[in-house]
Amino acid sequence: MATESVVMRPAESTFWQGVRLGLPVVVASAPFAVLFGAIAVDNGFTVAEAILMSALIYGGASQMVGIELFGQNIAPWLVVASIFAVNFRHVLYSASIGRRLAHWPLWQQAVGYFVLTDPQFAEAERKAESGEKVGFVWYMGMGLAIYVCWVIESGLGAVFGKLIPDTHAIGIDFLLPIYFLGLVMSFRKRPLWLPVVLVSGVVSLIAYKTIGSPWHVSVGAAAGIILGAVVAPNAAKRSAP
Numbered sequence: 001m002a003t004e005s006v007v008m009r010p011a012e013s014t015f016w017q018g019v020r021l022g023l024p025v026v027v028a029s030a031p032f033a034v035l036f037g038a039i040a041v042d043n044g045f046t047v048a049e050a051i052l053m054s055a056l057i058y059g060g061a062s063q064m065v066g067i068e069l070f071g072q073n074i075a076p077w078l079v080v081a082s083i084f085a086v087n088f089r090h091v092l093y094s095a096s097i098g099r100r101l102a103h104w105p106l107w108q109q110a111v112g113y114f115v116l117t118d119p120q121f122a123e124a125e126r127k128a129e130s131g132e133k134v135g136f137v138w139y140m141g142m143g144l145a146i147y148v149c150w151v152i153e154s155g156l157g158a159v160f161g162k163l164i165p166d167t168h169a170i171g172i173d174f175l176l177p178i179y180f181l182g183l184v185m186s187f188r189k190r191p192l193w194l195p196v197v198l199v200s201g202v203v204s205l206i207a208y209k210t211i212g213s214p215w216h217v218s219v220g221a222a223a224g225i226i227l228g229a230v231v232a233p234n235a236a237k238r239s240a241p
Contacts, residue, residue, distance in 0.1 A: 010219055015140070018137070022119075022144075026146060039161075041161055050157075050158040051158065055151050065082050079120050107189065108136045112136065112140070200224035204223075
């Protein structure tokens with residue numbers, strides 16, 4: 001008896017490759033998405049408002065900052081500035097990854113920038129550095145997997161948040177920092193990796209103790225960028241014949 005085999009088309013295969021890359025991020029970020037939903041409801045948000053915030057802002061740390069500041073006697077511009085400070089790294093990501101997406105149509109670039117996250121940036125850079133083209137289908141496979149699950153998990157946290165134990169007590173909240181550490185380590189073969197990481201880390205810690213959160217994220221990133229911008233051209237001049 002003849003058997004029929006279903007051959008997956010290249011676009012489908014590429015899409016699911018991206019989805020598979022997104023699954024570890026979904027697992028690592030799940031506790032924070034659920035925690036956000038629970039905290040949002042505790043701070044007076046409805047379930048629908050919590051889900052809408054995750055769907056529109058789509059930034060875990062900035063959503064947490066916004067939840068803490070909304071409803072307090074704080075000027076609106078300060079709320080916006082605080083959220084911008086947390087998300088400032090995405091401006092840097094966009095500037096770097098732009099050359100990888102330049103061959104996309106404008107509407108695809110707009111969608112791609114919206115779903116851009118830390119792991120999305122890292123995987124796209126890694127793919128490009130290996131000589132492969134960053135395609136829209138692959139990119140969205142990873143991006144949609146993370147985005148859709150983030151919104152759903154936020155909704156679950158909003159609905160069932162009161163049943164969730166303290167994530168700090170059981171250590172679940174440590175999954176995401178471990179994942180981010182892995183992302184940083186994946187770039188360790190790049191020139192100036194260690195000096196940039198050390199300077200960014202030290203300056204960020206100092207800023208956290210002196211200026212406070214969330215500004216330490218942007219200050220640490222800026223320190224690493226300045227170091228790279230100053231040292232890289234000089235190193236290139238020294239190595240030139």
